Amino acid sequence: MKQRKAIGAVRWLAGxxxxxxxxxAAAMPSNAADPIMLGVSGPLTGPNAQYGAQWxxxxxxxxxxxxGAGGIKGRPLQYVFEDSQSDPRQSVTIAQKFVNDPTxxxxxxxxxxxxxxxxxxxxQRAGLVQFGFTNSHPDFxxxxxxxWSNSIAQSDEQPALAEFVVKQLGLKRPAVIHLNTDWxxxxxxxxxxxxxxxxxxxxxTEGFLPDEKDYRSTLVRIRDAKPDGxxxxxxxxxxxxxxxxxxxxxxxxxVAAVSSVYSPKFLELxxxxxxxxxxxxxxxxxxxxxxxxxxxxxxxxxxxxDPDNFAATAYDTxxxxxxxxxxxxxxxxxxxxxxxxxxDVPSVVFGKVAFDTQTRRVLGAKTINLVVKxxxxxAWDGTKPVVN
Numbered sequence: 001m002k003q004r005k006a007i008g009a010v011r012w013l014a015g016x017x018x019x020x021x022x023x024x025a026a027a028m029p030s031n032a033a034d035p036i037m038l039g040v041s042g043p044l045t046g047p048n049a050q051y052g053a054q055w056x057x058x059x060x061x062x063x064x065x066x067x068g069a070g071g072i073k074g075r076p077l078q079y080v081f082e083d084s085q086s087d088p089r090q091s092v093t094i095a096q097k098f099v100n101d102p103t104x105x106x107x108x109x110x111x112x113x114x115x116x117x118x119x120x121x122x123x124q125r126a127g128l129v130q131f132g133f134t135n136s137h138p139d140f141x142x143x144x145x146x147x148w149s150n151s152i153a154q155s156d157e158q159p160a161l162a163e164f165v166v167k168q169l170g171l172k173r174p175a176v177i178h179l180n181t182d183w184x185x186x187x188x189x190x191x192x193x194x195x196x197x198x199x200x201x202x203x204x205t206e207g208f209l210p211d212e213k214d215y216r217s218t219l220v221r222i223r224d225a226k227p228d229g230x231x232x233x234x235x236x237x238x239x240x241x242x243x244x245x246x247x248x249x250x251x252x253x254x255v256a257a258v259s260s261v262y263s264p265k266f267l268e269l270x271x272x273x274x275x276x277x278x279x280x281x282x283x284x285x286x287x288x289x290x291x292x293x294x295x296x297x298x299x300x301x302x303x304x305x306d307p308d309n310f311a312a313t314a315y316d317t318x319x320x321x322x323x324x325x326x327x328x329x330x331x332x333x334x335x336x337x338x339x340x341x342x343x344d345v346p347s348v349v350f351g352k353v354a355f356d357t358q359t360r361r362v363l364g365a366k367t368i369n370l371v372v373k374x375x376x377x378x379a380w381d382g383t384k385p386v387v388n
Contacts (some may be wrong), residue, residue, distance in 0.1 A: 033075070034075055035075060035076045035077070035078040036071075036072055036075050036076070036077050036078070036105060036325060036330055037078055037079065037080060037103045037104050037105060038077070038078070038079040038080075038104070038105065038106055038107070038108055038318075038321060039079070039080055039082070039094075039097075039098040039101070039104040039106070039107045039108070040055070040059070040079050040080065040081040040082065040107070040108045040109050041082050041084045041091050041094040041095070041098070041107060041108070041109040041110045041115075041116075041119070042055060042081065042082075042083075042084060042086065042108075042109040042110050042111045043083065043084060043085050043086040043110075043111050044081065044083035044085075045083055045085055046085035046086065046087070047085075047210075047235075047237055048085070048086045048111055048112070048235060048237075049085075050236065050237075050263060050264075050265040051086075051111050051134070051235075051263070051310055052081070052083070052111065054263065054307075054308055054310040054311045054314065055111075055310060055311070055314040056081070056314075057299070057302075057303055057307070057311045057314070058307065058310070058311040058312060058313065058314030058315035058316075058317075058318070059079055059314050059315070059317075059318050061298065061299060061302055061303075061315055062314075062315045062318035062319050062322075063076075063077060063078065063079070063318060064302075065298075066318070066319070066322050072322060072325055072326050073326070077318070077321075077322055077325070079108070079318075080104075082094040082097070082098075084109070084110050084111075084115060086110055086111040086112045086115045087115060088114055088115045088117075088118035088119070089118075090115075091109075091110045091115040091116065091118055091119040092118050092119050092122065094110075094119070095107070095119035095122040095123055095130075096122060098123075098128065099122055099123060099125075099126035099128050104128065105325065105330045105331075105332060105335060106128065106129040106131060106321060106332070106335050107123060107128055107129065107130050107131065108131050108133060108317060108321075109131075109132065109133070109134075110132070110135075111134050112134075112135075112181075112183065113132070113135045113136060113137030113140050113182070113183045114137075114181055114182055114183060116130065116132045116135045116140060117135075117137065117139070117140055117143060117182075120140075120143035120144060120147055121143070121144075123144075123146055123147070124143060124144030124145075124146050124147070127146060127332055127333060127336070128146065128332050129146050129148060129332065129335050129336050129339065130143075130146060130147050130148070131148050131149065131150075131317065131321075132147065132148075132149045132151060133149060133150050133151055133313050133314065133316075133317045134151050134310065134313065135149050135151050136151045136152060136153055136154045136157060136183070136187075137153070137154060137182065137183050137186060138153045138154055138155040138186065138190075139186075140153075141153075141359055141360040141361055145336070145360070146336055147360060148339050148355065148360045148361075149360065149361050149362070150313065150316065150317065150320070150347075150349075150350070150353065150361070150362040151313070151361075151362075152282060152361075152365045152367075153359075153361060154183070154186055154187045154190055155190060156365065157187075157258065157259065157280070157367075158187055158190035158191040158194055158258075159190065159194040159197075160280060160367055161191060161194075161231070161256065161258060161259075161280055162191050162194035162195040162197075162198055162200075163194070163198055164256065164278070164280060164369055165195065165200070165229065165231060165256050165278075166195055166198040166199060166200040167198055168369070168382075168384075169229070169254060169256065169278060169384055169385060170384045170385075171200065171228050171229035171254060171256075172199070172200050172201065172228060173200065173201055173202075173203045173226070173227050173228045173229075174195065174200060174202055174203070174227055174228065174229045174230065174231050174256075175202065175203050175204040175205070175206070175222045175225055175227035175229075175230055175231070176188055176191060176192065176202055176204070176205045176206070176230075176231045176233060177205075177206050177207075177208065177215070177218060177219070177222060177230065177231070177232055177233070177234070177242060178205065178206070178207050178208075178232075178233035178234065179207070179208065179210065179233060179234045179235070179238065180207030180208055180209050180210075181210065184207065184233055184234070185207070187233045187258065188205055188207070188233055191231065191233065192205065203225040203226065203227050204221065204222050204225035204227060206218045206219075206221055206222055208234075208238070210238075212238075213241065214245075215241070215242050215245050216245055216248060216249055219242075219245060219246060219249040219251060220249050222251070223249055223250060223251050227253065228253065228254075229253050229254040229255065229256065229385075230246065230251065230253055230254070230255045230256070231255075231256050231257070232255065232256070232257040232258065232261070232277075233257075233258045234257070234258070234260065234261070235260045235261070236260065236261045236262075236263040236265045236266035236269065237265065237269060239257050239260075239261040239266060239270070239274075240261075240265075240266050240268075240269035240270035240273070240274060241269070243255065243270045243273040243274045243277060244270065244271075244273040246273070247273065254276075254278070254385035254386075255276070255277045255278070256277070256278040256279065257277055257278070257279045258279070258280075259279055259280050259281050259282070259309065259367075261277075261279055262279055262281045262308060262309050262370070262377065263308055263309075263310065264305070264308060267372065267375060267376065267377070270372075274372050275372055275373070275374075275375070276371065276372060276373075276385070277371070277372045278369070278370065278371050278380065278385075279370050279371075279377075280367045280368065280369055280370065281309045281367065281368050281370055281377075282309055282313075282349050282350075282365060282366060282367055282368070283307075283308070283309040283312040283313070283348065283349045283368075284368045284370065284377070284379065285306040285307060286378075286379060287368065289351070291346065291347070291348055291351065292348055295307070295312065295315065295348045299311065299315075309349075312348045312349050313349055315348060316347045316348050316349050316350070316353070319345065319346065319347070320342070320345050320347070320353055321335075323342065323345045324338040324339060324342055324345075325338075327342065328341070328342075339355055339360070340355065340357045342354065342355070350362060350364055350365065350366070351364065351366075352364075
């Protein structure tokens with residue numbers, strides 16, 4: 001496929017982005033029509049494909065606005081999306097393509113922390129920023145000074161979830177079912193400690209493998225520990241399936257889940273089984289802040305639906321990189337240095353963005369308590385669940 005060039009509004013059609021095929025254009029003299037390219041590694045197919053689809057809606061809306069206003073000093077900003085299926089083996093291959101392509105000025109992704117962290121050494125050695133905007137593993141940004149993120153680390157998210165579960169929902173003996181990956185185990189360990197610090201006892205922890213579909217024996221063990229509530233640490237597909245199987249094992253207890261389930265697909269796949277499940281998010285379409293409502297209105301006009309946290313974060317990420325490049329240029333090292341210096345970038349999720357230069361994570365995170373009500377995510381009204 002030929003390199004795409006455009007001036008003005010740029011919209012990529014789903015599934016046709018051709019990664020890694022932009023070769024030595026950066027070595028030639030630049031002209032106003034040359035696009036500035038971001039590389040994206042993430043899932044467009046496979047079990048996490050919905051997350052990649054939501055990313056694209058946020059990316060494309062931001063690019064439409066940025067390029068419609070003249071781009072960056074007359075040059076359009078574009079991205080090329082390589083489908084990794086969030087598989088560490090594929091993310092490594094994609095990283096090798098991106099670092100060897102001089103037209104790629106920064107990389108966004110991958111979706112899961114394990115997939116990103118497998119590729120981090122490649123980006124670090126090459127001096128190409130790897131911006132893991134959904135990477136919440138506490139160790140992601142410890143992979144090197146070219147690893148940055150505007151995702152809330154699990155070291156912050158799990159204590160907030162534990163406080164919500166114990167102090168606000170009133171659960172004192174929760175059980176945890178978690179994805180048995182590095183991300184899931186770290187999340188579980190942090191949650192268990194935080195729950196204890198808040199005065200609760202986690203009575204059972206059970207892991208499941210990414211390809212599991214039948215959780216009933218695991219849920220029976222959880223049921224037999226006699227918890228007063230269930231905490232799910234998983235992505236939307238597994239979380240929805242777990243919710244469906246809770247009923248068949250006779251568990252009728254309050255359920256809370258990590259923010260990774262905050263996706264329209266969780267509602268679609270879970271149906272009635274996810275009704276009443278609690279979660280937290282950094283973004284909610286009904287947030288009255290003007291920047292949120294302006295974004296939601298524009299997003300609805302373009303896509304005919306509400307954005308979720310992943311669309312909003314993807315949108316914010318493109319806006320952030322447009323501003324960094326505008327202020328500091330397209331050189332890979334300059335972008336790295338610019339992230340440390342940038343201040344007060346407008347953000348739908350955070351209001352304004354700046355980074356802690358030690359952790360290389362965004363400052364000023366906010367969270368919103370949510371519950372699934374009448375088949376939709378709604379702001380939690382403070383009513384405690386009935387504990388059976």
